[in-house]
Amino acid sequence: MKQSIIALSLVGAVLGRPGVNRYNFEKREVPQEHAHRNVNLEVSKSLQLDNPDNIQDPIFGLLGAAAAKAGAGNIADADCLQQATADQAFTNAKAAGDVNGMTFALIYRALERNTGSVGLASVPCTSIQAVNPEIAALQQHQDPASDGAAALNKQIAQDLAAQIGAIGGDPTLANEASTFAPGQVGDPTAKGNTCDDDTDDAGCINSLGLRVDDLTADEALAAAQGGAGAGNAAAANGTANAGSGKANSGKANQNASNAAADACNANSGTAANNAGNAGNAASGSASNNAGNAAADAGNAANATAGAGAGAASFGSCSDPTVTFSQAPSDGRQEAAFEATDLTNFPHGSALNIGVISSFICDQLVNKCKADQAAVDQCDQADAAVKASGLKGQAAADSFNQALGF
Template identity: 55%
Template sequence: MKLAVCLSLCLIAVGDFAFARPANLHIKRQKHGRDGLPSVESSSHQVRSGPVWNAHLGRREVPQEHSHEKFLTTVNQFLKTDNPDGIVDAVFGLLGNAAAAAGQGQISNTDCLQQATADRAFTNAKTAGSVEGLTAALIYRALERNTGAVGQASVACTAIQAVNPEIAAISQHQDPASANAAATNKAIVLELAVQIANIGGNPLDALQSGTFAPGQIGDPTAKGNSCDDQGDAEGCIFTQNLLVEDATEDEINAAVAASATAAPGAAATATAATSAAASAVAECTAPPAAESSAAVSSTVSSASASTTAAASTTSAAVSGSSNLDLGSCPDPTIVFADGFDGRQEKSFEPSDTTAFTHGSALNIKVITDFICQQLDVKCKASQEAIDACNAGATAAQGQTGQAAADAFNSALGF
């Protein structure tokens, strides 16, 4: 009798151990269910964190949190340079809530773990002056989270406000089989492209945040169309050609251009008039020798190869030096001219494109925001210089064309 009781107790203990969540889940993790329940695999058996798998097996999709591995890797790199909330690993932000809770650290709302992870990585990348890190954080924020079933959308984060407005502007992709997914995901990608452009990245990279082809709701195989390979450093969605892009390159470029030129019709008309006047003044007042002198060529050597003589003249017009402490970037000025990046119209561009690696933009705010950000995180300028930059950016918004560039440059002491 005693022997039978002992055996029963032993069996109960073994059963309890089998369903216990391992404390070092983030180290031993190899696979996660699409429904958010993580598993730890060994050579002989699998230990699950919950006993309800069979009840949902016919509806859930295979996991996909490692499908975009290259972005996950980069975000982890920046997350862990300064991680006061103790987020265990960036991968938890892409899991369903049941598994994500194990790695959320001090983040109070599991639905917001993905946003919080991206926000922290973005902040750290900004400190490091890394456009690659900023871009990866934005793309990570837009990736689809695991959910409990094919066609089930993940919950939006509403409980926590992101520190960085660039991150706050982005939400995660939704399961492609969920309601209105095509329109929702396209809108996410277009907004992502705008934010990537604003931090000096390539807006076309936003297309890489896309997810898979829609799975079949109720698919008895539970396979769906996703993949999950932690050993694929690039990301299996790319190497297996499973990525479905949510928009075309033309749509991306149009969204970025529309964001850059968003202004009332009267302001747009004024911009065109001012641009024409500035061009006429430049052509009439430029000294003849300036067009051929080596000095002018040197001044604009960092500009695009397609920059015209008018652009050279405009760049040369920005002279002198500022009394502000600009750190390692002595020329944060902006030029306004024809021909940047092959454009047919005048646009804005940093005078020093070596220190400020950003292409041209029709909206000066895109350039001023980038320059002020770089003065802070890359150039290590003084607070007085950063404040002057922000004041100049505000002043430039009240002007158009060359006057906008002049307002910004003047605020910085040029």
């Protein structure tokens, strides 16, 4: 989001009253925080149920830090106001068993924030840890003209779809967080492609057809696949299960079959080699026995790594494994899956291994610059573990072993 001049005038008493959803501040030169007004309105409903930090209104979390401070209440770091607002709204909706409220809190967390010029990325929240791991797993969309925004925003939308599916919501709603088409970097008005209408309850980005969706419906469903896991997550959170099992696509099943076939072929080759080695050993040749021992060691490694592991390079990310932890690092109060290397694979924990394994495979492409062999191997391992029905440590071991770890 873009803004070159911020002239914010808060009517605090009005904004703070429950049921008041019109945001009363002076028009700025290039505002657009009302573009997703439909999302703001839903989050406002949840926030008003319990607001211990006195956050004035969800709209402030979408502003730049200087303007956001006016409505931040007790949140000291204005760059974390969006996350804090989403976190409190999610907590309230979860306590009420409101899947729709939780869904829109997640969407709100992924909305783009205002910045000072076209192409300028917004500052991430680093000083506050979200209470809800579902919120902690997300970040805000970035200006679509900023460096790497297309790939990053799509990744954010996929993460959002996965979290929505995990709480029993409709993953295709992840596109509600999508932003505008890229503006022209250097635009002296700092306007870009925006809209702003604080009377359009549907959100002017939607009403005017300006929203550029990050995902197709199939991509959103694929990001949330692993229906049984999503159902378990919903039950654990005390929420309704919306039947996210439909996210298991034929493509995933096909990939699982391919992975199984590859593993079978690898094992068959190993068995044949071992049989040949055994025959050679019987010949009594010392040199053959030495060679056979080396071959057997190689075969064992191949059996562990799976098909093609020897040729795979994971790029700058040396540990793409999954950990199943009884005490996840993000504070979740139940055993869950998370990436072992949270620096290169920053994602909140999940009850469904598919959420984490899919994210890891995506990061291999977007961040790690892994080669195609590694990406294919990860995709096969991802599909196989989702189709296996394995749970807990067994699921983590299966995925990791398929990657050669």
